[in-house]
Amino acid sequence: MEVKDTLSASLKKMETREGKRMNMFVCGPTIQDKPHMGHARTYIFYDVLARYLRYKGIRLFYLMNITDIEDHIITKMQETGKSWEEITSTYSAEFFDIMERLKNKSVSYSAFATDYTEEIIVQIKKLMKKGYAYEISDGVYYRARKFKDYGRLSKQDLDQLITGARVEVNEEKEDPLDFVLWKKKKEGEPSWPSPWGEGRPGWHIEDTAITESTFGPVYDIHGGAKDLIFPHHESEIAQMEAISSKRPMVKYWIHTGHLNVDDIKMSKSLKNFVTVEDALKSFWPEAIRIMMLSMRYSAAVNFDEKSVIDAQTTAEKISILLHRVNAQEERKSDKADEIVERIFSPLENDMNTPETMKEIVGFVKDSLSKRTMTDEEKCEIKYVLSKIEQVMGIVHFPSLPEKSMDIVLNLRNDFREKGDYDSADRIRDSLKSQGIMIEDTEEGSYVWW
Ligand SMILES: [Zn+2]
Numbered sequence: 170m171e172v173k174d175t176l177s178a179s180l181k182k183m184e185t186r187e188g189k190r191m192n193m194f195v196c197g198p199t200i201q202d203k204p205h206m207g208h209a210r211t212y213i214f215y216d217v218l219a220r221y222l223r224y225k226g227i228r229l230f231y232l233m234n235i236t237d238i239e240d241h242i243i244t245k246m247q248e249t250g251k252s253w254e255e256i257t258s259t260y261s262a263e264f265f266d267i268m269e270r271l272k273n274k275s276v277s278y279s280a281f282a283t284d285y286t287e288e289i290i291v292q293i294k295k296l297m298k299k300g301y302a303y304e305i306s307d308g309v310y311y312r313a314r315k316f317k318d319y320g321r322l323s324k325q326d327l328d329q330l331i332t333g334a335r336v337e338v339n340e341e342k343e344d345p346l347d348f349v350l351w352k353k354k355k356e357g358e359p360s361w362p363s364p365w366g367e368g369r370p371g372w373h374i375e376d377t378a379i380t381e382s383t384f385g386p387v388y389d390i391h392g393g394a395k396d397l398i399f400p401h402h403e404s405e406i407a408q409m410e411a412i413s414s415k416r417p418m419v420k421y422w423i424h425t426g427h428l429n430v431d432d433i434k435m436s437k438s439l440k441n442f443v444t445v446e447d448a449l450k451s452f453w454p455e456a457i458r459i460m461m462l463s464m465r466y467s468a469a470v471n472f473d474e475k476s477v478i479d480a481q482t483t484a485e486k487i488s489i490l491l492h493r494v495n496a497q498e499e500r501k502s503d504k505a506d507e508i509v510e511r512i513f514s515p516l517e518n519d520m521n522t523p524e525t526m527k528e529i530v531g532f533v534k535d536s537l538s539k540r541t542m543t544d545e546e547k548c549e550i551k552y553v554l555s556k557i558e559q560v561m562g563i564v565h566f567p568s569l570p571e572k573s574m575d576i577v578l579n580l581r582n583d584f585r586e587k588g589d590y591d592s593a594d595r596i597r598d599s600l601k602s603q604g605i606m607i608e609d610t611e612e613g614s615y616v617w618w
Pocket of ligand 1: 195234376401
């Protein structure tokens, strides 16, 4: 399997460590607001990457940080008058709930930044000792130019970086490029004790403290959205490699493209579509996953109303197929294995999920076009669907209330068999008014919604 690595700007073959192990760290959210569709895109992609690596037998540990102290959180406190505890507990609960609903369940451990203030302080002390950090009146800063590779990940020279990014102006800083490691407390801000007085960590040092204490100074995969490359990820490398003198800190840097949510904001029909919570009111989680996975993970994309409606249609077709075969046990066969192999092989090529989605859509279409199916075929189809679910998370499996639909369906069939079509139709129509469709085929009736 090959992936595009941002640091080398090339396709790299994925190699595991001893015992088929890999460690992956993905930048988690700053918990100051409801998750939006950009979060959905990023975390669905890494969820599928994690699922696929595990499907291949790799023992992957997936670590995500949760930024529970940061400038945006303090701004939110000032805007709302709410306490730090209130904001971080509300929005972290909301984040985990939305991830659960989106079926992003592959994270092994979520690490809250403020649980690592001791480890952060240890790292800053080491940087000071090695001459990479200095203290001024408002905090402790990192001497970016002292680290000779600063700028290598984002592939810009340092002077371009200064003009390209909005660098904080601070007269006392030795160089505008220097970034903060520890911010000293201002009135009304939450704070933690440190050798430099009460304060809070800078954003970049949170990640390296968490990864070093969990994985050590070097690990396999680091993920996050592309807009984090500079200064965030660039600064992580500078911190960790300066501390450990070991490089590279990360073997594979995998970055997801930006999802343009602004266009959605401007769309009248989708005006409430910005938060995942609102999207989930109109669409299945599987539809949101299908939509995101139909895009190349690394591309910058706008998404329109049509793409999510198409994705919902695909999700429903998969569900109809599942209903047709669900009474059977799943069974592996050479033919089923061949189909599964064909579906997942594009993932070997830098996680080409759009190609995999095309294979899935083709498989579902072919299967649904069969007027009758043997039990053996049903068992094979069910096996393929369960593998698709394992890796992609796009099969809408019936939950308990959905199973009760079978009872209603059997009742309707009893009426039809007795020739009581009025009663049968009444059941069909009242279900339809609730958005539940009955499809009658030669083989029997199926419900879907
Ligand atoms: Zn991060």
